[in-house]
Amino acid sequence: MITTKDIAERLGISVSTVGRALADDPRISEETKFRVRQAASEMGYVGNRAARMMRGASSNVVGLVIPDIRNSFYSTIAHELSKNMEAQGFQLMLSETDDDRAVELRHLRELSANRVAGVIIVPTARPHTESVKLLRALPHLQLLRKHPSLGSQWFGVDDHEALRQATAHLVAQGHTRLGYLGGPVELPTGAERLKGFQDALREAGLPDEAGHAELGPPSSVEYGREAVRRLLDGPRAPTALVLGSVQLTLGVLEELSQEGVKVPEELSVVGFGDEPGFSWWGPGLTTIGLPIQEMATGCALWMMRRLTQKPSNDGPYTSVSPGSLVVRGSTAAPSGGTSPDRSG
Incomplete structure (x- = not known):
């Protein structure tokens, strides 16, 4: 590793002069500063930030x-x-x-x-x-x-309002059986998003059983796949889904594509985040855009x-x-109250 001593020996000046030149000390002439910086660049010198910080310099x-x-x-x-x-x-x-x-x-x-x-x-x-x-x-x-x-x-x-608006959008289209996939309530974001989903159902006058929530690790794509399988295989499979994280959204979209679930004919979906591919996934994903x-x-x-x-x-x-609700083609009125056929 190149040191200030190596630069000093090359230029025939003292180590202290090199140090002051690199620190832009006003006591050193501009000509000497130029020579020192040029030599430092040519020799591949990298300053020791830890040492400078010990001398009182601040970290960047x-x-x-x-x-x-x-x-x-x-x-x-x-x-x-x-x-x-x-x-x-x-x-x-x-x-x-x-x-x-x-x-x-x-x-x-x-x-x-x-x-x-x-x-x-x-x-x-x-x-x-x-x-x-x-x-x-x-x-x-x-x-x-x-x-x-x-x-x-x-x-x-504003997680609460973002999820409330997304859920209200589905309710306004006539959905009365809705599923929510999100993070655990131990996380403040998870708690606020779940509350937004639940409050939208209450504001619409729907009973508690109108909404079913699956909560788990929000950064797990695989959990998104597993959770949507459970929801769609349940006795009251939802006609619409609201999602509470980007990774869960990715997992759900993968599972729906693999299982051939028709969106929005069989299931309406509101995602979370607006990934570059969401606009052209299937009919285009309605989703919560993030600032x-x-x-x-x-x-x-x-x-x-x-x-x-x-x-x-x-x-x-x-x-x-x-947040902002980006409306595309993945949400529509429920088709005769039917849910995805997964019997095959």
Whole structure:
């Protein structure tokens, strides 16, 4: 590894002069700075950020802790955050928890040990006490999910209203037997989405048995396939489905395609998220569009302000973005009250 000593020997100057030139010290002439930077570039020198931080320099790395990078919502958020932060001279470091609180703690320990400037986190359902302590020592904000122990800096979606509108759309078309697939109520997003589904049924005057919910891991495509099989094989198979996560939506669409279920003739479907392929899946998937770019930009601006301006008072801050119902061809009035024929 090339060091400042190697650069000094090549140029015939002192190591301290090299260090000051690389730090843009005003005591060093512009000519010397140019020579040092040119030599550093030619020799492949990479500065030791850890050493600079020990001398009081601040980190330019922000940690992003998410459950699952395979979920396009999170991968798109990561991309947008990275671009926004790069423009301000910051770098995004990605950590994936798979919704495991022990893995979450391990990543937070590493981020803290590397003295990141801040953390943006989609928390697990029950963060460890140590995770809470580590985050309290860092500028941080919560994304999508909100856990009360982690403070009140939060950017999220109005999950309740998004699911209420999606369910009301199906009810307005005449559906009285509806299924919902979503995450567990231990997750704040799971609880809000389920409540939105249930409230829409109550507002329409439908009995509790009009809706049946299957709750499980929201990042599991396979769970989506298994859950929709159970719903359609049940004694009161629904004529319409509302889905509460991107990965569950993918699993349901795979299963329906494999089983040859006709959408919307036999089953109406409202998905979650608006993947690039959703617009041309079958008749086009009616789905809940998510304000990804708006959320990513808001998160980045809040974090950049926090890190660059260092405000003395970090009061509570909440940003709730609305989802949007994108209506395509996968929803229609129930066909004579029939449900998918899976006897064959």
